[in-house]
Amino acid sequence: MASNQTAIIESLDQEGRGVTHVDGKAIFIDGALPGEKVTFDSYRKKPTYEFARVVEILRASPNRATPACPHYGVCGGCAMQHVEVSTQVAAKQRMLEDALWHIAKVKPETMMSPIIGPAWGYRHKARMQARYVPMKGRVLVGFNEKRNAKVAVMGECHVLPPHISILIVPLQELLAKLAIRDSIPQVEVAVGDNVSVLVLRIMDPIQPQDEPLLREFADTYGVQLWLQSKGLDSAAPYYPLHAPQLSYSLPEYNLVFPYRPSEFTQVNPHINRVMVRRAMSLLDPHPDERIADFFCGLGNFTLPIARLGASVLGVEGSSSLLERAQVCARLNDLTELVEYREADLFEKTSESLAALGHFDKWLLDPPRDGAAELIRAIGEDTAPQRIVYVSCNPGTLARDAGLLVQTKGYRMLAAGIINMFPHTAHVESIALFEKCVA
Numbered sequence: 001m002a003s004n005q006t007a008i009i010e011s012l013d014q015e016g017r018g019v020t021h022v023d024g025k026a027i028f029i030d031g032a033l034p035g036e037k038v039t040f041d042s043y044r045k046k047p048t049y050e051f052a053r054v055v056e057i058l059r060a061s062p063n064r065a066t067p068a069c070p071h072y073g074v075c076g077g078c079a080m081q082h083v084e085v086s087t088q089v090a091a092k093q094r095m096l097e098d099a100l101w102h103i104a105k106v107k108p109e110t111m112m113s114p115i116i117g118p119a120w121g122y123r124h125k126a127r128m129q130a131r132y133v134p135m136k137g138r139v140l141v142g143f144n145e146k147r148n149a150k151v152a153v154m155g156e157c158h159v160l161p162p163h164i165s166i167l168i169v170p171l172q173e174l175l176a177k178l179a180i181r182d183s184i185p186q187v188e189v190a191v192g193d194n195v196s197v198l199v200l201r202i203m204d205p206i207q208p209q210d211e212p213l214l215r216e217f218a219d220t221y222g223v224q225l226w227l228q229s230k231g232l233d234s235a236a237p238y239y240p241l242h243a244p245q246l247s248y249s250l251p252e253y254n255l256v257f258p259y260r261p262s263e264f265t266q267v268n269p270h271i272n273r274v275m276v277r278r279a280m281s282l283l284d285p286h287p288d289e290r291i292a293d294f295f296c297g298l299g300n301f302t303l304p305i306a307r308l309g310a311s312v313l314g315v316e317g318s319s320s321l322l323e324r325a326q327v328c329a330r331l332n333d334l335t336e337l338v339e340y341r342e343a344d345l346f347e348k349t350s351e352s353l354a355a356l357g358h359f360d361k362w363l364l365d366p367p368r369d370g371a372a373e374l375i376r377a378i379g380e381d382t383a384p385q386r387i388v389y390v391s392c393n394p395g396t397l398a399r400d401a402g403l404l405v406q407t408k409g410y411r412m413l414a415a416g417i418i419n420m421f422p423h424t425a426h427v428e429s430i431a432l433f434e435k436c437v438a
Contacts (some may be wrong), residue, residue, distance in 0.1 A: 004055050009036045009185040012091050014099075014394070016079040016425035017051075027052055030074070030146075031082055033061040033303050043147075063087040068120065076146040078159065078423040085119045092417045092427045099394035100415065102191045108431065112416030115278060115430075119422045120162060123159045124191035124248075125267040128168075130175060130201075132182040138176040138241065141168055141187055159423060161191055167221055170292030171198070174217045179207040188228075190261035194244035197261045199226040199235050206238075215239050232262040233320070250276055252301075253307045255338060257298055257328050263321060268420050274302055275390070275430065276296055282414070282432045283388045285310035285359055292359040292384070294345055295366045299325040299338070301390075305363070306337040313356065314340045345374050353377040361386040370396025375403045387433040390418075394427050401431065409436045 009032045010019035018032025026049040031039045037059035040052040042083050057064075067073070067081035080088050093114060100106045104119055130141045131151045142154040156165045175181050186201035206214070206227065218225050224243040228235035237243070247258040248269050253276070259265055266272040285291055287309035293302040297315030298321060304311040306329075316322050329338045343352070352416065353374070362384045364371050370393065387410065391397035404410040410433040418428040 004022040004039050004041055006039050006058070009038065011036050012095075014095050014425060014427070016083070016091075018054075025049060029054060032057075033064055033083060035059075036051060036061045036064075069156070071152055071156075074145055075143050075152040075154055076156075077143040077157070079226045079425050081423045088115055088422065089114050089417065089419050092419065092425075095427050096394045096397075096415065096417050096429050099398040100401060100412075103395060103398035104405070106398065106401045106405050106412055108412045108415035110414040112414050112430070114280075114416055115271060115274050115418040117268065117274065117419070117422075120158050121161045121165075122268045122270060122422065124161065124189075124269055125159075125261075125265060126160060126164075126189045128189065130184050130187055132176070132184075134182075137176070139172050139181055139184075141172045141175065149317075151369070152165075161196075163189060163222075164189055164196065167223070170217070170221065170288045174213060177213055178210045180204045180210065188261055190246060190259075192244075192246040192259075193249055195246055196223045197226055197246055198223050199228050199261050200238075201228045203229075205229075205354065210301065223426045226261060228262070235262050235319065237259065248272075250304060252277060253304045255303050255307065255328075255332050257303075258331065259298060263324055266300065266420065271418060271420050272300070273430075275335050275411075275420075276301060278430060279337060279363065279388050279390060280304050280308060282430070283363055283386065285312075285361070289360040290358070291361045291363065292356065293365075294371065295364065296325060297321050297342070297365070299328050299340075301363050301365060302338060302340075303332055303334055306334045307332075309337075311337050312339070314338065314361070315343050316340070317342065317343060317344050317346075317357070345371065348374045348377045350377045350379050350382070353380065353382050356382075358382060359384050361388070363388045363390070366396075368393040368396065370400050372396070372400055372403060375400055383435055385435050389431045390430070391429045391434065392420075392426070394429060397429060397431060401433075404433050410434060411436055 007020040011019045021025050029052045039055040042050040042052040065084045072081045107161040129151045132139050136145040140151040142152045144322050145152045183203040188199040190197045225238045227238045245258045258365045269382045285305045285308040289310045291312045293314045296302045296316045302314040323429040336437045413432045415431040422430040
């Protein structure tokens with residue numbers, strides 16, 4: 001097919017691309033919206049589909065927005081800045097509904113209102129790439145370009161908190177002055193309630209002449225610098241050593257969670273607080289109940305469950321996360337109600353699940369692979385009455401919903417999206433399942 005073909009866009013796919021069909025072939029077009037008439041140029045062709053980019057918008061959608069970021073379209077960090085925010089949310093809700101129906105033939109009895117929050121400055125955790133460019137005598141710091149591994153040339157990022165966004169250029173200038181400027185491939189950002197941390201991944205030791213430059217940068221911009229020389233566990237504070245503890249909080253439950261910048265936490269603290277509130281509302285913990293929190297991480301849901309009076313077992317595959325979770329439980333005086341156990345939840349059997357005992361309710365918050373093996377392990381004696389499932393992948397949620405509804409005797413009472421990552425196509429969601437009465 002020749003370049004610069006014309007088409008009318010039919011829908012959005014799960015990556016936020018416009019979808020059309022030409023001579024029976026599906027065309028996925030970056031930057032196009034449903035209802036628009038566009039010309040496009042294909043950059044990847046397969047027998048049954050093509051990927052393309054917009055050349056010209058001949059008829060624009062009323063839902064089109066002007067991207068706020070000057071690097072949009074080059075930087076690969078966002079895919080949907082050209083879509084008005086409420087339309088992004090509606091599109092994600094449709095993606096969830098479509099996945100549930102097309103993958104599992106399941107429809108929730110109620111679609112809950114979406115959980116939404118600030119559209120900009122929300123991302124409190126990020127991993128930026130750094131690359132020294134000798135020909136230009138500079139260091140690039142930012143996200144990868146769209147569709148390749150090059151570091152985008154950027155001077156700001158609107159999804160990062162403003163006080164971090166304005167550091168991108170000074171950080172580039174700092175790294176360019178360092179003797180080890182070609183040995184720093186990555187900068188990780190972690191913004192807590194009381195401190196902002198930048199972790200420099202270093203392949204060679206810091207040189208003496210670099211030390212005053214690093215200290216001056218930290219003092220000038222009010223951040224704490226960490227250095228990571230090897231794996232994640234090697235990350236350690238560098239300067240200043242006596243900074244506040246990196247932590248986030250859930251004020252509604254009077255909870256504080258200290259964490260290391262390399263440990264998993266939700267990137268959007270505003271949405272996380274609302275998400276936890278909704279999860280607790282759906283789960284409805286009571287003091288006489290025993291509840292399981294599978295894939296518990298630091299205890300983001302475990303500790304609110306305990307704060308509401310239920311006895312809770314948190315299960316997680318990472319020993320380091322469990323160590324941090326235990327610290328959080330002690331800090332918040334909840335050790336009498338909380339127990340943690342390490343287990344590989346991707347290899348759960350009915351026997352190993354039964355060994356944990358019976359639970360009245362479950363909370364599931366798995367990674368993108370979902371919780372299929374855990375659900376398959378459910379037996380008559382281990383089936384909880386209620387399951388709240390927090391998902392970061394509508395495809396695996398749909399698959400697991402099908403298992404629960406079609407093989408384990410549950411009803412899907414409700415589902416809805418969580419707009420954890422505005423301006424991206426990433427869809428988080430939450431769903432409620434109840435065991436059918438025999």
